[in-house]
Amino acid sequence: MATTLNSNTAVQEIHRSLASERAGEEDSRTAGPFIRATRRGPLRVLFDRTIATSIHGRTDVRILVVEDDTLLADGIVSVLARVGHGVEHTASGVRADALLQNDAYDLVVLDVGLPDIDGFEVLRRLRARRSPASVIMLTARDGIDDRVRGLDLGADDYLTKPFSVTEFEARVRALLRRVAPPGGRWSIAGLSVDTAARRVKLDGKRVELTPREWELLELFLSRRGRVLGKDEIAEQVFGFDEYLSPNAIEVHVSRLRAKIDPAGLIIRTVRGFGYLWDGDGG
16 A cells, blocks of 8 residues: 555654665765754755755755645655755745745645645746746645646646655656756766757767656766665656566666767666766766
8 A cells, every 4th residue: 555645644654764765875974964954843944955965966956845734744845855855845825925936946845725825826926927836736625626726727736635655756756857957958078968958969979868768867967976776766767657677777777878888977887786877987
């Protein structure tokens, strides 16, 4: 049975997940700062970007969580922060509206039932300003009318509480795939990557990548300096509802390696742990 997030299970589930993640981490120094960062106090977690970067490579994504249920908010923030996203939280619709006016966010996780102005009004104001931020709405109501209203106002997705952790993570990944990193371009050795145009060149010549190879490349670029396990690759690239064997992942990585190796870029196999992008090739 899939684990669900609601006010009674959020923190327990996240703590179990974090404990499992720590158990599989070879370097305890990596897990330590993350745990300290997430224990600064519920509802006041502004994830330290330096810490996030040290664990997960680049932290380009900014997410605002607007939720007045303390336990649920703590769980959502932890789920998002553990993969390196920059996460801010508020329990107030008025405060959320002010933050969204003054700062740019890639994703907003927005509860409908807030204590001051509701999530629908926050969303209406956001879209009136022509903000491109993606929005996932959360609600305890399961009526079709509420779903239709949220989507008509400009929500990108809608989840009814309680919801599965894995489904929430998959929906977040799906929305964030639409978000290109700032600038949209990478240049490493002889390889140039334009994420907005989905174009890769090697020494000025076009390199053809399959959709899976492209997603793998983006994942390695965003996690430079960090070992990626096969389970994480399967989750991030292929999604929670598509099973891929370890051998199949090896095949995909091998094909990507063959296409970028001429640039002097190496995806190293870290025996027993996964793969490490060596952007310097040495």
